[in-house]
Amino acid sequence: xxxxxxxxxxxxxxxxxxxxxxxxxxxxxxxxxxxxxxxxxxxxxxxxxxxxxxxxxxxxxxxxxxxxxxxxxxxxxxxxxxxxxxxxxxxxxxxxxxxxxxxxxxxxxxxxxxxxxxxxxxxxxxxxxxxxxxxxxxxxxxxxxxxxxxxxxxxxxxxxxxxxxxxxxxxxxxxxxxxxxxxxxxxxxxxxxxxxxxxxxxxxxxxxxxxxxxxxxxxxxxx
Numbered sequence: 544x545x546x547x548x549x550x551x552x553x554x555x556x557x558x559x560x561x562x563x564x565x566x567x568x569x570x571x572x573x574x575x576x577x578x579x580x581x582x583x584x585x586x587x588x589x590x591x592x593x594x595x596x597x598x599x600x601x602x603x604x605x606x607x608x609x610x611x612x613x614x615x616x617x618x619x620x621x622x623x624x625x626x627x628x629x630x631x632x633x634x635x636x637x638x639x640x641x642x643x644x645x646x647x648x649x650x651x652x653x654x655x656x657x658x659x660x661x662x663x664x665x666x667x668x669x670x671x672x673x674x675x676x677x678x679x680x681x682x683x684x685x686x687x688x689x690x691x692x693x694x695x696x697x698x699x700x701x702x703x704x705x706x707x708x709x710x711x712x713x714x715x716x717x718x719x720x721x722x723x724x725x726x727x728x729x730x731x732x733x734x735x736x737x738x739x740x741x742x743x744x745x746x747x748x749x750x751x752x753x754x755x756x757x758x759x760x761x762x763x764x765x766x
Contacts (some may be wrong), residue, residue: 545569550583550596552578552763554609554721558597559759561613561717565620566726571758610641610718617714625714637708640715648722651689654718655730658682690730697723698736705745720746 545562549555549571553612562569574584574596588594591607598607601619606612617625627633658678697719701707707715723739726732732739746752 546572546600548572548574548587548590548596548598548600549718549759550574550587550748551760553583554763555595555597556714556755556759557609557717558599558612558616559755560720560752561616561625561714563754563758564625564712564717564749565616567620573760580607602628604747606670608645609721610645612642613714613718627708627713633709637713637715640707641718644718648693648719649725651693652722654686655682655690656757658686659729687731690726694726694730694732694736696737698738701738701742703738705715716742716746741756 545567547555547558547562547569548627549559551573559569559571574587576583583594583596585594587596587598590599590600591605593607595607597609597612598605599612599615600606601615606615627637658681661678704710707719720743723732723743726739727743734740
């Protein structure tokens with residue numbers, strides 16, 4: 544039995560979604576973030592030394608990292624339905640989006656989250672102007688331009704299509720869901736990018752996505 548070690552409001556939600564798309568039986572082991580720090584509980588380190596989510600166990604195997612989990616589930620249980628045939632141009636495009644999601648899209652989104660928290664953190668009054676000046680400079684000179692660059696790029700790459708690879712839904716769409724949902728939450732993804740907004744509407748309407756929300760519980764990304 545596959546067990547998903549599921550941290551609330553995290554990347555592991557898309558693992559639940561993929562499992563629902565695959566029609567697999569699985570169990571959900573829930574973990575809650577610390578309400579003060581928003582970090583994962585120390586108990587996750589008993590599952591994987593880094594103490595992060597998602598992590599799955601399948602028999603004797605423990606596997607972390609969203610992209611690795613997605614590839615494992617599709618290769619092991621997908622029966623060819625959620626990835627293009629290996630060696631085809633669509634397959635390499637599929638691989639690209641699987642890795643782009645975490646390798647390129649998420650770093651500026653994470654920086655946006657971290658710097659927004661630094662700017663609002665309690666600190667001595669005489670330091671606040673200095674810290675906030677640094678935060679504003681980094682945000683306006685690097686983070687926000689990078690986010691705009693990536694959102695424009697992904698909007699253009701989607702190019703009016705429904706899905707990221709070919710003309711059918713694949714696990715690459717599952718993998719790309721989290722950075723786009725995070726961008727809608729904290730990085731200005733709005734109606735100016737209609738392709739991405741339509742993509743989010745399509746995935747949110749999928750029955751498997753809705754079932755995954757029921758299994759995973761309340762899903763609100765950090766701002």
